[in-house]
Amino acid sequence: MPLLTKRDDIEVVLWTEDRVSDRQWLLENVKGAVGIVIVFSELVDAELLDAAGPNLKVVSTMSVGYEHIHVPELAKRNIRLGYTPDVLTDAVADISVMLALMAGRNANETMGIVREGLWPKFIWAPFALCGPQLSTSGVSPSRTVGFLGFGRISHATLARLIPFGVTDCIYSSNPNSSTSHKKERDEKLLGQHQPQLKSLRAVDLDTLGRESDVLFILAPGGPSTQHLVNEDFLRKMKKHSVLVNAGRGTVVDSDALAKALREKWIWGAGIDVVEGEPNVGKDHPLLKEPRCNILPHIGSASFETRLAMATLAVDNCLAESFFVISIAITETDPVFFFIFSP
Numbered sequence: 001m002p003l004l005t006k007r008d009d010i011e012v013v014l015w016t017e018d019r020v021s022d023r024q025w026l027l028e029n030v031k032g033a034v035g036i037v038i039v040f041s042e043l044v045d046a047e048l049l050d051a052a053g054p055n056l057k058v059v060s061t062m063s064v065g066y067e068h069i070h071v072p073e074l075a076k077r078n079i080r081l082g083y084t085p086d087v088l089t090d091a092v093a094d095i096s097v098m099l100a101l102m103a104g105r106n107a108n109e110t111m112g113i114v115r116e117g118l119w120p121k122f123i124w125a126p127f128a129l130c131g132p133q134l135s136t137s138g139v140s141p142s143r144t145v146g147f148l149g150f151g152r153i154s155h156a157t158l159a160r161l162i163p164f165g166v167t168d169c170i171y172s173s174n175p176n177s178s179t180s181h182k183k184e185r186d187e188k189l190l191g192q193h194q195p196q197l198k199s200l201r202a203v204d205l206d207t208l209g210r211e212s213d214v215l216f217i218l219a220p221g222g223p224s225t226q227h228l229v230n231e232d233f234l235r236k237m238k239k240h241s242v243l244v245n246a247g248r249g250t251v252v253d254s255d256a257l258a259k260a261l262r263e264k265w266i267w268g269a270g271i272d273v274v275e276g277e278p279n280v281g282k283d284h285p286l287l288k289e290p291r292c293n294i295l296p297h298i299g300s301a302s303f304e305t306r307l308a309m310a311t312l313a314v315d316n317c318l319a320e321s322f323f324v325i326s327i328a329i330t331e332t333d334p335v336f337f338f339i340f341s342p
């Protein structure tokens with residue numbers, strides 16, 4: 001097992017990339033760990049916790065989402081959970097705006113024309129390859145932007161859209177996940193945007209579907225949000241609307257989305273996450289839709305953000321079990337750290 005560092009008080013062991021799918025190896029080598037830093041959204045369930053044994057005090061994931069971690073199993077064993085909110089907010093908000101622009105202005109379809117060498121044969125026409133404009137200007141009306149899930153990343157996305165001339169915003173938060181702490185935070189963040197918007201309304205799902213020109217799905221995964229965006233929802237959306245999903249793939253029924261694009265119930269989609277990812281092979285129904293702009297879950301993939309996430313994940317782990325030290329994390333991607341007491 002490669003040893004990352006050894007000090008008198010701790011030993012940090014790195015699980016290297018070639019072991020990524022080797023669950024058996026993980027189960028054998030995690031034995032005795034005091035802390036685990038999860039980098040690849042590896043499943044943390046009763047089996048893994050039992051394999052680690054009674055020394056385990058903290059599981060720290062390098063992600064804001066933690067559906068891969070069975071939290072009640074941690075609670076049962078008095079194991080703390082660390083995650084990495086905040087540091088990735090800007091990177092994911094950036095990519096959400098990028099996806100909205102790509103979907104509205106037909107990036108996938110039009111880049112396909114160039115890539116396939118069809119540009120020389122392309123016959124220009126005034127409205128060829130046009131799409132709905134996101135920004136408001138003298139020539140284009142204000143768009144209503146909708147948010148399914150209205151946490152930190154949605155707020156940061158909205159802030160980016162205000163300079164685009166967006167003045168009307170509707171949102172729907174998952175009622176199952178609203179805690180008083182979150183409500184307080186949301187109200188504070190909303191206060192920052194309110195003066196710059198003409199209208200900001202909490203609406204039900206039905207209204208969100210019907211009224212959004214651009215819908216951003218930035219909700220967590222898990223059973224409470226599973227397929228909230230289904231055939232029923234998509235049928236209600238405007239014909240020129242754009243759907244962006246940079247939250248979790250499971251929120252959207254992929255087959256229904258493919259059908260919505262094929263039958264032109266909506267204009268286009270920009271998605272960074274897909275249910276069942278990363279198993280999105282060439283025959284996936286969404287890949288047959290030219291108006292579907294798909295990225296392979298790279299929302300937080302900027303050097304700066306990933307470094308901040310990795311550092312925070314390690315700090316969370318060490319702060320809980322021991323004390324905070326800094327570990328140099330390079331672009332050669334450490335995968336798992338097991339932290340052992342000597």
Ligand code: 8YV
Nearest residue numbers: 039040041062063064065300
């Ligand atoms: C990463 C994410 O893909 O933080 C999350 O929940 O979805 C993304 O930032 C994830 O960290 C991969 O482990």
